[in-house]
Amino acid sequence: MKGPFAQHPVLKHALGAEKQPFLSSGPRVWTYGQFLDQVQKTAAGLRKIKPKTLGIQQHDIFNFLVILFAAECAGKKTVILSPQLGKGDIAQLAKKIGFKILPHPNPLPKGEGDRSKKKNPSPPGRGQGEGVCRRGEIILTTSGSTGLPKGVVRTWESLTAAVSAAPKKGRSIWLLTYDFASFAGLQVILHALMNQDQIVAAGRDPVKAIKRAKITHISGTPSFWRGLLAQISSKDLPALKHITLGGEAIPAELLIRIKKKFPRAAITQIYASTEMGACFYVRDGKPGLPASVLKGRANAVQAKIAGGELYIKSRRAMKGYAGAGRAAGWFATGDMVRMENNRIFFAGRKSNIINVGGFKVYPYEVEEVLYQVPGILQARVSGEPSGLLGNLVRADIEITPEAREEDVQRRAVALCQERLARPKVPRVIAFSRKPLVHGSKISRRS
Amino acid sequence: MKRSAAAVREVIFAEIKTIQKKAGGKAKPLTDKSPLFGSGAGLDSLDLAELIVRLERKLGADPFKAGRTVRTVKELSAYYAKHSKK
Secondary structure (H helix, E strand, O other): OHHHHOOOOOHHHHOOOOOOEEEEEOOEEEEHHHHHHHHHHHHHHHHOOOOOEEEEOOOOHHHHHHHHHHHHHOOOEEEEOOOOOOHHHHHHHHHHHHOEEOOOOOOOOOOOOOOOOOOOOOOOOOOOOOOOOOOOEEEEEOOOOOOOOOEEEEEHHHHHOOOOOOOOOOOOEEEEOOOOOOHHHHHHHHHHHHOOOEEEEOOOOHHHHHHHOOOOEEEEOHHHHHHHHHHOOHHHOOOOOEEEEEOOOOOHHHHHHHHHHOOOOEEEEEEEEOOOEEEEEEOOOOOOEEHHHHOOOOOOEEEEEEOOEEEEEEOOOOOEEOOOOOOOOOEEEEEEEEEEOOEEEEEEEHHHOEEEOOEEEOHHHHHHHHOOOOOEEEEEEEEEEEOOOEEEEEEEEEEOOOOOHHHHHHHHHHHHHHHOOHHHOOOEEEEOOOOOEEOOEEOOOO | OOOOHHHHHHHHHHHHHHHHHHOOOOOOOOOOOOEOEOOOOOEOHHHHHHHHHHHHHHHOOOOOOOOOOOOEHHHHHHHHHHHOOO
């Protein structure tokens, strides 16, 4: 087993943990040994196929991880496609980047308890252990929450640069709440893998996954945490040691609620993006970033504010967008910020600004107020086209099961009128019966 | 079936009153001649934009998107009596 993985930047850390649980998804559990074994076998198969760049879209997390690492070991460049991407999006990406969708791979074992026959197992001794795993490029796709996804070219080194590998006594058990094919999901997976921890896939029912395993670490978006706090009963609350939030702006109100529910957990806020990688970790429990991130020119990650927008320059950044040449220098994050009391606060995404008769409204600041209204589970603020003013503010709201629409509407309007400038008050409120969160974030794609 | 002019007028009056109520304070007396803005119906441009979004949903048209200007309740009623699609 050691041979092919001893030099691998990620998998070498898993050596020695072969008997330990690596991953569970629903009732299925795989050990590190089963995982590494399968990577080796699949790599042998992939070395025989011609295309140099492979697109991977899998709906099963174990298959996905096996193929991802196997493709890399086989010297392929890989394009990671979220299971949520539709055929149209993938066809456009394939045209732009130039990759072959990996044909349905050899059936992979489904973990313990699976009795289905293994077809086409690689014959022993052939193909296996051929050469040492090489390090290839990897192309991630942006979340596409505001438009067509883009291919983001990264190296394995840049993906693992911010991950510390320091196995400790007592393994951590991570609940994976992100799409496993996203940058954030991969970061959690790489972190767990390089520390011989266990990953539990949250799937569609995180509460069930939490009840099943003794979760110690959860990393999730504010949308995820809001949903979890609303769904989970006090007796099912896991004894968390560590909580991570990221991916969306984090309101103070949510940080307070999480602290109350998990008084013993350390809380880390992460500022990261698919393009720039993990940039900042904030552990002081306050919203926003400390202004000190703007200093330190020698740091691996530098930040500046220009025109109200946050710019980042990072050694852990992407090489560039696929098919668009190498990116260098400062990267406009699209995150609009404001400075207050030596702290950088997020106002919202530049692309989501609503223009109400010339008045600029950030959905996030309206959502922050809405989340203080009892009964609101998720809220999405956007522009409602108006012939007179261009746009009005519209709020789509998902309420908790016990709440009543009339009460929520009345309170929401009253609180927004009290806290916000008139153009920012939602003029159209729609109650959504379908969940507003797709994947792990509020869907902004209309 | 398309609404009659009287039914359209009724919808418009009801919607203006809803918005006046939401804005708080006393609802101003409303007549056909009332100007939509200021001393008349007491709406500002945000209220009027909201009114039109509501009317567009109920009656299926937006005078401003069509490049028209409406100044009074009467003009609004006349526009919708002619252009209402619902």
